[in-house]
Amino acid sequence: MARLAVNPTRMELRRLKTRLATATRGHKLLKDKSDEMVRRFMELIRINKSLREEIEGEMAGALRSFMLARAVSRAEDIEQVLSMPKTEVTIETGTKNIMGVDVPDVKITMPAPEDLLPYALQSAPSDLDTAVVKLSGLMEKLLRLAEVEKTCNMLADEIEKNRRRVNALEYVMIPQLNETIKYILMKLDENERGNLIRLMKVKSMMESSES
Amino acid sequence: MIKNGKIAVIGDKDSVLAFKAVGVETYIATSAFQANDLLHKLKDDCAVIFITEALAEQISDTLDKIKSYAYPAVIPLPGSGSGNGFGMRGLHRDVEKAIGADILFD
Numbered sequence: 001m002a003r004l005a006v007n008p009t010r011m012e013l014r015r016l017k018t019r020l021a022t023a024t025r026g027h028k029l030l031k032d033k034s035d036e037m038v039r040r041f042m043e044l045i046r047i048n049k050s051l052r053e054e055i056e057g058e059m060a061g062a063l064r065s066f067m068l069a070r071a072v073s074r075a076e077d078i079e080q081v082l083s084m085p086k087t088e089v090t091i092e093t094g095t096k097n098i099m100g101v102d103v104p105d106v107k108i109t110m111p112a113p114e115d116l117l118p119y120a121l122q123s124a125p126s127d128l129d130t131a132v133v134k135l136s137g138l139m140e141k142l143l144r145l146a147e148v149e150k151t152c153n154m155l156a157d158e159i160e161k162n163r164r165r166v167n168a169l170e171y172v173m174i175p176q177l178n179e180t181i182k183y184i185l186m187k188l189d190e191n192e193r194g195n196l197i198r199l200m201k202v203k204s205m206m207e208s209s210e211s
Numbered sequence: 212m213i214k215n216g217k218i219a220v221i222g223d224k225d226s227v228l229a230f231k232a233v234g235v236e237t238y239i240a241t242s243a244f245q246a247n248d249l250l251h252k253l254k255d256d257c258a259v260i261f262i263t264e265a266l267a268e269q270i271s272d273t274l275d276k277i278k279s280y281a282y283p284a285v286i287p288l289p290g291s292g293s294g295n296g297f298g299m300r301g302l303h304r305d306v307e308k309a310i311g312a313d314i315l316f317d
Contacts, residue, residue, distance in 0.1 A: 037309075038309060038310065041309050041310075042310075045302065045305065045306055045309075048302060049302055052298060052299065052302065055288070056288075056289050056298070056299075059288060059289055060289065062229065063225075063226065063229060063290070066225075066228070066229040067225065070225070078228065079228065082228060082229075082231045082232045083231070087233070087234045088234035089218060089233060089234055089235065091216050091218065091258060091259070092216070093216035093258040093282060095281045102281050103281055104258075104281045104282055104284055106216075106258070106259070131229055131232075132229070132232040132233065135229055135230065135232070135233055136232070136233045139233055139235075142261065142286075142288070143218070143259060145286060146259045146261075146284040146286045147284065149284065149286055149301075149302075150281070150284035150286075152302070152305050153278055153301075153305060154278070154279070154281070155309065156304075156305040156306075156308045156309040157278065157279065157308070159308070159309040160308050160309065
């Protein structure tokens with residue numbers, strides 16, 4: 001591992017030791033963060049998966065009824081009865097914070113189920129009623145899925161980023177700092193020894209010239 | 212909390228029309244180009260955008276770009292006709308990205 005290009009002085013040594021302490025602490029914190037994010041992610045992705053499976057099944061049912069309705073009556077009729085929706089799903093959107101990631105938080109207000117159909121019953125085939133009822137029952141789940149899936153998306157991104165940071169600290173920064181600290185220590189010791197020898201040499205030269 | 216985030220659906224006519232009855236804004240797109248256009252137009256004032264899997268697969272680049280903010284959440288759904296599994300594949304990708312291996316679906 002390459003060492004940093006610094007002067008081998010005591011001041012530099014002190015500076016590097018502080019940096020090493022900070023890096024080690026940061027590494028530990030980031031690792032903890034990563035563990036917790038993965039735990040949350042696993043919880044959410046399981047929910048996400050089961051929701052999606054449910055929805056994909058029920059969606060197919062609802063759309064099949066809708067296709068049946070379209071098959072038995074004219075396209076214009078269907079379009080006309082659906083063109084003025086009576087109800088509206090309202091959502092309040094906010095964000096909540098999971099481990100430093102701002103993820104969506106959706107509050108859903110469903111319309112009352114009794115006045116769902118925007119048309120008179122005789123103006124459309126019953127399959128259309130089925131489709132509309134099924135679909136509006138599905139709406140809450142769909143929005144829940146939107147929230148959970150987006151959260152999973154964002155968490156996955158963040159986990160990946162975090163892992164890069166942890167790895168950079170663990171495999172690059174910290175070894176580099178260790179290496180450099182060791183190098184400076186060796187160099188300082190070497191200087192110390194050199195100095196000592198020089199003094200001993202001078203002393204012996206002085207003694208021999210005196211006698 | 213911001214009140215009344217809008218919900219939109221983008222897809223082919225058959226898949227989208229049914230959503231109209233539930234009071235969701237519907238937009239019809241028949242090509243990837245149109246879907247792309249609509250997505251750019253809608254992304255600033257919609258909170259949740261559903262899009263059919265067939266279209267989502269074709270414009271996955273745009274979807275990736277929108278991913279990094281909390282809103283809008285763009286969610287692929289199977290439209291009329293069976294889906295092509297694009298939504299599920301998205302989950303697989305997320306798990307792989309986060310954990311490093313696809314441990315959820317073996």
